Amino acid sequence: MTYLLIILGICCFLCLYRIARGPTAADRAVATDILGILVVGFCGFFSLKAKQDWYMNIALIWALLGFIGAITLAKYLEGKHFDE
Amino acid sequence: MNEIGMVLLIIGVAFDLLGCIGIVRLPDVYNRLQASTKSVTLGTWLILLGVFFISGGFTAMGIKALICIFFIVLASPTAAHALARGAHISGVKLWEKSVCDKYEEDKSK
Amino acid sequence: MKMSKFVLFVILFLLWLLLTWTFNYQDVTIGLILSLFIAILMGDIFTEHPGKFKDIKRYLWMIAYIPYFFWYCILANFDVAYRVLHPKMPIKPGIVKVKTNLKSDAGRTFLANSITLTPGTLSVDITDEGYLYVHWINVKTIDIEEASKEIVAKFEYFLKHIYE
Known part of the structure; x- marks a missing residue:
């Protein structure tokens, strides 16, 4: 299970590479959204490793907040206010 | 139960890695969004399904993993759709070898 | 309109039961009160065709x-x-x-x-x-x-x- 966690860490570094290099703001927004979904997977692994179920609460809240963050970034890219 | 869960975890992590290779290799925003959304969403479903099996079925942890799968099914494609629309409206061009862009034609009318 | 509130109440209460997953009476009572409150407050904007849920x-x-x-x-x-x-x-x-x-x-x-x-x-x-x-x-x-x-x-x- 430790090896799987290391591979997930490599995934996160690939996303960070895209956030650092990305030529446009949209690339960075996409990589941030994907990073948010990867963190949900991390929380699942930690809940198995520590045998604590409250890690799954973090995963639930993170999924919802990542969704709202992605919508906010998309509205920012469109150049509109958040209630349109 | 444990073995099924472990296999699901391994397949899920493999799909996650695939999506992240896609996000580095592919040439423009829309292609990156395609590869990463599909692969990372399915990978995370499989990881959470593995958590459901390893934690022993219908316990508190397993039920929360199932609800988390439901949230991700609804949230992830919607976020991808919003990001693609935002990128196109903010003026990001398609890759230069693209075939056609009907959206640009209809927008400029 | 009343039907829409009832549908929202049932969905919220089921979601609460799944999230807590312990059936002692304290948790169930809090969930009942909270989902009733939210259903009365937000029920009208939840769905336009509540008959479809049947x-x-x-x-x-x-x-x-x-x-x-x-x-x-x-x-x-x-x-x-x-x-x-x-x-x-x-x-x-x-x-x-x-x-x-x-x-x-x-x-x-x-x-x-x-x-x-x-x-x-x-x-x-x-x-x-x-x-x-x-x-x-x-x-x-x-x-x-x-x-x-x-x-x-x-x-x-x-x-x-x-x-x-």
Whole structure:
């Protein structure tokens, strides 16, 4: 299970590479959204490793907040206010 | 139960890695969004399904993993759709070898 | 209007029971009070056709739709794997226009989400007349009719039974 966690860490570094290099703001927004979904997977692994179920609460809240963050970034890219 | 869960975890992590290779290799925003959304969403479903099996079925942890799968099914494609629309409206061009862009034609009318 | 509040109350209470997953009376009482409060406050804007929640047939179609959708999702991932790992990257992207016959908002939302998670397509925008703009990673045709047959038709049959 430790090896799987290391591979997930490599995934996160690939996303960070895209956030650092990305030529446009949209690339960075996409990589941030994907990073948010990867963190949900991390929380699942930690809940198995520590045998604590409250890690799954973090995963639930993170999924919802990542969704709202992605919508906010998309509205920012469109150049509109958040209630349109 | 444990073995099924472990296999699901391994397949899920493999799909996650695939999506992240896609996000580095592919040439423009829309292609990156395609590869990463599909692969990372399915990978995370499989990881959470593995958590459901390893934690022993219908316990508190397993039920929360199932609800988390439901949230991700609804949230992830919607976020991808919003990001693609935002990128196109903010003026990001398609890759230069693209075939056609009907959206640009209809927008400029 | 009253029916809409009741539907929201039932859904919220079931979600609370699943999230806590301990059936002692303190948790159940708090959940009952909270979901009643939210249902009275927000019930009117939840759904416009509460009568649709009573139809058993739609749930059966929904259950039949899940494995069909999951199969296409797995196919999509192997497609992505082939395109990403191939050294020359065999992609031919473009944005095409397709037409859907679905009328309801929920149906169109689920159609757009299904298109995003299936092989090689990503929905970009939708108009009020029912035209969808779809980013296609391997464009086979730019004609509206043929592209609709290729992308939309395989889900429309199921979604028409679920949402209309």
